[in-house]
Amino acid sequence: MDWSEWRALLLPWLPLAATVGGWAVVNWQNNQRERRKEDRALVDGAKKLTIEAAAKARAMMCAASRDQEAELEVKCVLEQLEIELCRLSDYRRNWTLVRTMAALADAATGGDFESANWRPRTAVDPEPKQLMAARNTLLEQLELDFARRYL
Amino acid sequence: MTTHTISVAKDFSRTPAGRYVDDGPYPGERFREELLLPALQDGTATIAVELDGTAGFGSSFLEEAFGGLVRRGFDPTLLRRRLVIRSSHPSYVTRVWNYIEQAVPSRS
Numbered sequence: 001m002d003w004s005e006w007r008a009l010l011l012p013w014l015p016l017a018a019t020v021g022g023w024a025v026v027n028w029q030n031n032q033r034e035r036r037k038e039d040r041a042l043v044d045g046a047k048k049l050t051i052e053a054a055a056k057a058r059a060m061m062c063a064a065s066r067d068q069e070a071e072l073e074v075k076c077v078l079e080q081l082e083i084e085l086c087r088l089s090d091y092r093r094n095w096t097l098v099r100t101m102a103a104l105a106d107a108a109t110g111g112d113f114e115s116a117n118w119r120p121r122t123a124v125d126p127e128p129k130q131l132m133a134a135r136n137t138l139l140e141q142l143e144l145d146f147a148r149r150y151l
Numbered sequence: 152m153t154t155h156t157i158s159v160a161k162d163f164s165r166t167p168a169g170r171y172v173d174d175g176p177y178p179g180e181r182f183r184e185e186l187l188l189p190a191l192q193d194g195t196a197t198i199a200v201e202l203d204g205t206a207g208f209g210s211s212f213l214e215e216a217f218g219g220l221v222r223r224g225f226d227p228t229l230l231r232r233r234l235v236i237r238s239s240h241p242s243y244v245t246r247v248w249n250y251i252e253q254a255v256p257s258r259s
Contacts, residue, residue, distance in 0.1 A: 071209070072168075072206060072207075075207030075209060076206065078207060079206075079207045079240070082240045082241075082242055083240075091241070095245075098242050098245055099242075099245060101241075102242040102249070105246065106210045109209035109210045110210040110211065110214075111211070113210065113211045114168045114174055114175065114178075114209050114211050114212070115169060115171075115174050116169075116174050116175075
């Protein structure tokens with residue numbers, strides 16, 4: 001076949017191919033935008049729970065006496081936080097994020113947590129400071145991960 | 152090799168809490184002494200510990216239950232071979248292995 005024959009054969013299909021190709025690109029872009037919006041909402045939800053967990057743990061640490069209700073609540077919010085994190089598509093493979101979550105849980109429930117020998121902390125004790133540092137690291141890591149994926 | 156499964160929620164409590172027996176009815180020390188140690192001392196089976204189904208774990212419980220195995224004479228390398236930690240929360244698995252790796256064997 002020479003060039004004119006090829007052209008005669010392909011030309012009628014060109015508009016259709018361009019339409020299908022264009023649709024595929026637009027569809028991919030829409031999917032990406034939707035996924036990004038969903039992940040943004042998940043990250044925002046996880047950040048909110050991170051702040052809530054740290055605030056509850058700090059209040060529990062600095063309370064006048066041991067509060068078992070507050071201890072249970074801290075554990076429940078941490079559970080809820082990780083359930084949210086598990087909804088992020090790559091959380092189970094993302095060891096940096098898993099370790100950062102583990103560090104927050106350690107800071108919130110370590111030492112004399114749930115202990116008969118519990119003692120109240122003040123703002124100058126190391127435990128509340130470590131808790132806030134772990135909270136900030138997780139907040140930062142969530143944003144870094146989001147940026148790595150979408151920005 | 153056979154696998155012996157221990158579910159914290161089914162075989163121990165849905166509300167495990169605390170480190171020592173003085174801390175409450177379901178502490179890490181009791182879980183270790185009553186369930187983990189007998190299972191590990193009985194033969195060579197793999198022990199799978201299922202952590203799902205509870206109200207959550209404090210580090211105090213997990214450290215005493217699992218880090219306490221090292222203080223009771225178990226080598227972390229042996230525990231790596233015989234223990235399987237199962238949880239839908241990846242951070243629990245990470246924490247348990249951290250406690251095992253960081254625990255210092257008791258001198259006695």
